[in-house]
Amino acid sequence: MSLSAAFNIISSSFAANSQRTAVVSNNIANVNTPGYSRQIANVVTNSYGGADVVSVTREANAALTEQVSTSTAQAAAQQAISDGLATLAQTISDSSSASTTSGADQNGTSPSAMLANLQSALTTYEASPSSSSAADAAVTAAQNLASSLNSGSAAVASVREQADQDMASSVATINSLLSQFTAANNAVVTGLQAGTSVASAEDRRDSIVTQLSQQIGVSTTTAGNGSMSIYTDSGVTLFQDTPRAVSFTPTPTLVDGQSGSPVTVDGVPITGSNSPMPIQSGALAGYAALRDTLAPQYEGQLDQIAGGLINAFAEGDQNTPATLPSLPGLFTTPGATGLPSMSAATGLAAAIEVNPNVDPSQGGDATLLRDGGISDPGSSAYTYNSTGAASYTGRLQQLVSAIGATQSFAPSAGLGASASLTGYANASVSWLQGENSQANTASSYQSALATQATSALSNATGVNLDAEMTNMLNLENSYASSAKLLTTVNSMFSALLDAA
Secondary structure (H helix, E strand, O other), X not given: OOHHHHHHHHHHHHHHHHHHHHHHHHHHHOOOOOOOOOEEEEEEEXXXXXXXXXXXXXXXXXXXXXXXXXXXXXXXXXXXXXXHHHHHHHHHOOEEOOXXXXXXXXXXXXXXXXXXXXXXXXXXXXXXXOOHHHHHHHHHXXXXXXXXXXXXXXXXXXXXXXXXXXXXXXXXXXXXXXXXXXXXXXHHHHHHHHOOOXXXXXXXXXXXXXXXXXXXXXXXXXXXXXXXXXXXXXXXXXXXXXXXXXXXXOOOOOOOXXXXXXXXXXXXXXXXXXXXXXXXXXXXXXXXXXXXXXXXXXXXXXXXXXXXXXXXXXXXXXXXXXXXXXXXXOEEOOOOOOOOOHHHOOOHHHHOEEOHHHOHXXXXXXXXXXXXXXXXXXXXXXXXXXXXXXXOOHHHHHHHXXXXXXXXXXXXXXXXXXXXXXXXXXXXXXXXXXXXXHHHHHHHHHHHHHHHHHHHHHHHHOOOHHHHXXXXXXXXXXXXXXXXXXXXXXXXXXXHHHHO
C-alpha cells in the first residue's frame, strides 16, 4: 500500500467516523422523544479500501407500526362511546333506600326507581283513600317519574349534541393532519429522489398517521417512490398524492327522532345508516355510534316507558255502553287529545307531564286520582267513583295493577315487544348499565393493547441508550486508531523527506 493510499483511507475513516458519530449523537439526544426511530449510518468500503457512509436510514417495523395504528383507533372509538354512556348512566344511578325496610322506595332518578316509588305511593293511598296527604304524595311521585323521563330525554339530547360537536372537532383535526401529512410525505419523496436522508421525515409521517388513527381508523400502503397512501379502515381513500376533502355539517340541536349529518369523504358518507362504507374505529366512529345508534336507542326506551305510562293510566268511558274514547289521565302531554300509539312514541319522554287537573300546585284536585275524571273534570263519563265515597279504592287498585300488567311495546327500542311497565323500566336500566359496562371494559382492554403495541414498537425501533453509548465508545476507539495510523504515516513521510 502506498503512503498516499494510506492517507486516503485515513481521510475517509475520519469522514465516516464523523458522520456516524453525528448519527449516534442524534440517537442519544432523542432517546426520550416519542415516535423517534433509531437512525443507522450505512457504511460501505470504497474503491481504495476506505469507508464511506452512503446513507442514513431508520429502524422500522411495519407490522408493529400497523398494530399501533389499529389498536390506537379501536381504543379511541371505545373511549368515545364509554364517555358518552357514562354520562347517560348517571341518570340511572339508583340504590335501595336505607331508611325503608321494604326497599320499595328508591334513591336515584331513574324511571325504574321513580316508578317503584309511584307504585309504593299508590299502594299507600289505596290503604288510606281518604287521606289527602297520601293523595298529594302519589301525585308528587308521579311528578318525579315524569321529571325523571324529562331529565333522561334531556341527557340523551345533550350527549348526542356533544357527540355531534366532537365529530365536527374530529373532522377539523383530520383535515389538519392530512395537510401536515402532505408536507411530510412530499419531504420523503423529494429526499429519496435527491438521495438525502429522509429518516426524520418518515418519523414525522408515521407520527401523523398515529395521530390520525386516534380520530379515524386507517390503513396505509407505500409506493415504489416512497409515497404513502392512506385509507379508512373501511377502504375509502383519505390520501393518495393529495389529501381528500373530509366534510361535516354540525347540527347544533338534535331533538328526539332527528338524525345528524353524516361525515363524507369527497361526498361519500363514511358515517350514518346510508354509508356504503362506514368507518369502524377511531374517535369519529365512536362519536357517530353514540349519536346515531346508542343514545337514540336509549331515548326510544324512555319514549316507550312514557307511552306505556300514558296508556296504563288512561281513563275510559264509564257509561254503559262506552261510546267515548279513552283519554290521558294521570300522565299526559301538552295539547294531547287522545292516547299515543306505541309505534309512534317519539318525543313522549321529553313531553310527558302530570295532568294539571290532578296537580294541586296548578289548581288541580289530587283526589281525582282516586275518583277518576282527571281527563275531563267537567264530564261524569270518566268518573269512576260515581258515589263520591271517601273509602273508594277501585280506581287505585286498577292503577296499581296497571303498573304490573303486561302491555305491548315497540320492538325497535331493543327490549322486546311485551312486558309490564316495571319489567320494561328495569330492563332499560339493565340495558344501559350493560352497555356502559361493556364499553368501559372494551375501552380499558383496547387502551391496554394500544399501550402494549406502542411499547413493543418503541422497543423494536426506539433508541437503546446502553447500545448507543457502546456504539459511541467504539467510534471513539476507531477515531483513536485512525489518529494513531495518521501519526505513523506522517512519521514515515517525514523519514522519507529527511532521507532525501
